[in-house]
Amino acid sequence: AQSVTQPDIHITVSEGASLELRCNYSYGATPYLFWYVQSPGQGLQLLLKYFSGDTLVQGIKGFEAEFKRSQSSFNLRKPSVHWSDAAEYFCAVGASAAGNKLTFGGGTRVLVKP
Amino acid sequence: DVKVTQSSRYLVKRTGEKVFLECVQDMDHENMFWYRQDPGLGLRLIYFSYDVKMKEKGDIPEGYSVSREKKERFSLILESASTNQTSMYLCASSLFYRETVEQYFGPGTRLTVT
Numbered sequence: 153a154q155s156v157t158q159p160d161i162h163i164t165v166s167e168g169a170s171l172e173l174r175c176n177y178s179y180g181a182t183p184y185l186f187w188y189v190q191s192p193g194q195g196l197q198l199l200l201k202y203f204s205g206d207t208l209v210q211g212i213k214g215f216e217a218e219f220k221r222s223q224s225s226f227n228l229r230k231p232s233v234h235w236s237d238a239a240e241y242f243c244a245v246g247a248s249a250a251g252n253k254l255t256f257g258g259g260t261r262v263l264v265k266p
Numbered sequence: 267d268v269k270v271t272q273s274s275r276y277l278v279k280r281t282g283e284k285v286f287l288e289c290v291q292d293m294d295h296e297n298m299f300w301y302r303q304d305p306g307l308g309l310r311l312i313y314f315s316y317d318v319k320m321k322e323k324g325d326i327p328e329g330y331s332v333s334r335e336k337k338e339r340f341s342l343i344l345e346s347a348s349t350n351q352t353s354m355y356l357c358a359s360s361l362f363y364r365e366t367v368e369q370y371f372g373p374g375t376r377l378t379v380t
Binding site for chain 1: 270297299301306307308309310311314316324356358360362367368369370371372373374
């Protein structure tokens with residue numbers, strides 16, 4: 153069965169600084185990988201996804217993520233954080249054999265300092 | 267745009283009550299999901315459905331049941347609510363059963379059982 157670990161529960165970053173959120177997954181074959189964001193009081197919104205091809209994936213809101221098979225990682229990055237990026241971020245992994253089920257990590261809450 | 271709506275944003279129920287959470291999607295998606303979200307645990311799958319009247323247990327189905335009588339509507343039922351079911355409940359939908367694609371989420375229902 154697949155699993156996802158987000159090692160950082162909370163991250164505090166200054167506005168304008170860069171941000172990197174870590175995600176490690178466990179799955180035997182090539183995974184389908186997702187990053188979602190949840191703003192306060194909202195549902196989850198898809199930031200980006202990786203299915204195959206180029207291992208550097210561009211998403212919405214200026215985010216990108218890099219798939220590294222050798223490290224079983226799919227880290228999310230943003231070069232310059234805005235106050236509106238304060239939210240909770242979830243990494244998820246899916247498998248083609250799983251009937252479209254996703255397994256989510258525990259989430260990382262990002263706080264942006266002015 | 268895909269829209270997933272949930273019947274209530276906030277709900278307060280008493281222990282032992284039967285509770286219905288409703289979810290509707292407007293994009294003819296095959297799959298629908300119910301998750302609960304708890305701090306530090308991320309999202310955990312309760313049940314999912316890949317067709318009308320079809321359902322499968324997720325990772326934490328105990329104490330819950332579901333109903334899907336129409337393609338666009340998926341209900342989560344707490345037969346006898348307990349305090350340990352106090353949580354945020356998120357509904358999601360996705361297009362195909364046989365293909366892993368992104369899930370679209372509703373805004374969530376925060377349920378408190380007293």
